Amino acid sequence: MTIKEIINKYGNKRENLLQILHDIQNQSPQNYISEENIKTLSEKMKIPVSDIKGTASFYTMYSFDPRGKYVIRVCESPPCHILGAQTIFKAIETKLGIKEGETTKDGFFTLEGTSCLGVCSVAPAMMINDEVYGNLDEEKIGKILEQIREKESK
């Protein structure tokens, strides 16, 4: 959809800005909101670029930088922490060779930390795009990442 179509879907009102930003980001293959998109949005919605950026940068779900096709978000909140979230982070970092906030060279994965995902009964947990994975350990993480790689290489 073009930006104009997305705006029309919700209505050209400030109160719909967050939904519009969600849609723009979701349709980007690199999971982000580009400078160009913000400029177009600014013209169409008559909101200054600085204001849109100021608002969007407040929320952790939006990114202004290109991210991997798969965004891995590992929960860092206390319930996951006491059940070993740190080892999950380390396992992913070792497997993918990236640190928090970085993207793999092939552009597949970005690793991020996140606040509570609300699936604490299967802690430690993470989300990859819209999918939630729980009861994680090193072995399970290896399998999950391999499955995604396999799917991609086909």
Add this chain to the structure above:
Amino acid sequence: MMSKRSIAQVLVGIDGNTVLFGARKIKTKLITEIHKHDLSDQVQVIETGSIGPANQGVIIGIYPVGEMYGNITEEEVAEFVQERFVKGRPYKKLLLSERLPVGIDLTAYDSRKTQYFGRIVLDNCGKINPEDIEEYIGVEGYEALGIILKEKTPEEVIKIIQNSGLKGRGGAGFPTGLKWSFAAKTKITPKYVICNADEGEPGTFKDRLIMEGDPHKVLEGMAICGYAIGANAGYIYIRGEYQLSIERLEKAIKDAEKLGLLGKNIFDTDFDFQVKIKIGAGSYVCGEETTLLNSMEGFRGTPRFKPPFPAESGFLAKPTNVNNVETFANIAPIILNGAEWFKKFGTEKSPGTKVYTVLGHIKRSGLIEVPMGVTLREIIYDYAGGMSSGKFKMAQMGGTAGNILSSEFLDIPLDFQSLSGVGYSLGSGAILIMNETVSVVDFMKCCIKFFTHESCGKCTPCREGTRYIYEILDKISLGKGKIDDLETLKLLGENMKDTSFCPLGQSAPNSLLDTMKLFPEEYSELLKK
């Protein structure tokens, strides 16, 4: 209404957790296997919300016998169907000790020792298919709305809610009926009803399971509120992470509109009520009601000064009533059964039940709904099956913003009054149980790190305080702390409590101050000699 009266019903609990274990595939496989044995007329497979224990993989329940099975895999389905429905005997391998609530008697709440004693909020969760409005109607769904539209004035509705003594279940515990009466008084229109589903408190996912398991109950509660305060529009502000809840609510709204239970001229009266969903974008502070309003209007999530209160000037500067998901889920049952019935549950000053998420080092983690006033000891040892390993050390009550309860608090009744008596609050409903392997300083570092990230930056005490506290804790944990650091931590924490602009900063140091009081040795032994 259940369309076909089958001999048995197999419930498959489908929620955010069980989907991870392949619940959808298992449901399909069950249907195929049952069909294979030509039992489709007798055994009906029903998709439902969360059934019960949350750490048992995919759970299925069987009516009318009440058996529950856990950790079932796709490979086991064929054998299970063969044993249970062809041979007609329990499939012992996966049988759980918990049982489905069969023929619930609400007076059974005295016998607290059983896991299912009768529930108000979660009554339908795991019993009906949340995606089928007919099933909700079959259990008196939308009857409360029909009754009030035809027989009660808005003032009478507010009176019932006030008399019931229901208090907000989002954490603060403000009397719901009183809150409604504020928004009802003003003559300014339009008015808005907002359901706060921005459940971000770490360890809390009760609202998610309520929305996934019984979305119509929340919608009905909102519509009743709309009628009571004179609003024709409702919004559900929900976290962007809650995909399944969003899908189920969207479907529920559509289905209700089709039947004239939401939308224009509800029940052929002149009452209109439209519900829309707004999706959040990852910010904890947006659960605070004035912050939520800013976010809904498309701005940064920072809190507003009160007064004016939302009842006077809320969403788009119009009168607005904001309640939590669980609060709305209590409304229809209260209308149907009356305020006196509701008061039979819980304690005198905190009537009703409370939905908790119980987590950490315990045998059974997950969701429970218990009467107000149940103790922590009962929750750990009766409902959660005891500690999974080690000895009880402490519990964090009400999420990361909550208080710390050590073993001396095990027998304090958990309700609004008793907890405020010791300077604590009930909070969001998360109870994180920890054993002696947890280091207090390390745990607090994790909690405060969360707040440094989620502080919106509007006021100095919270923005700077959280960061400063984190730095000091980090220093202490590395063995570089000095004795003065403890004094500074306390001072910072108390200052934040007293001077922060909104509840985030005011509650962020709760656990820190509690642990410094309850476990001072854990801090001092790390200090530089």
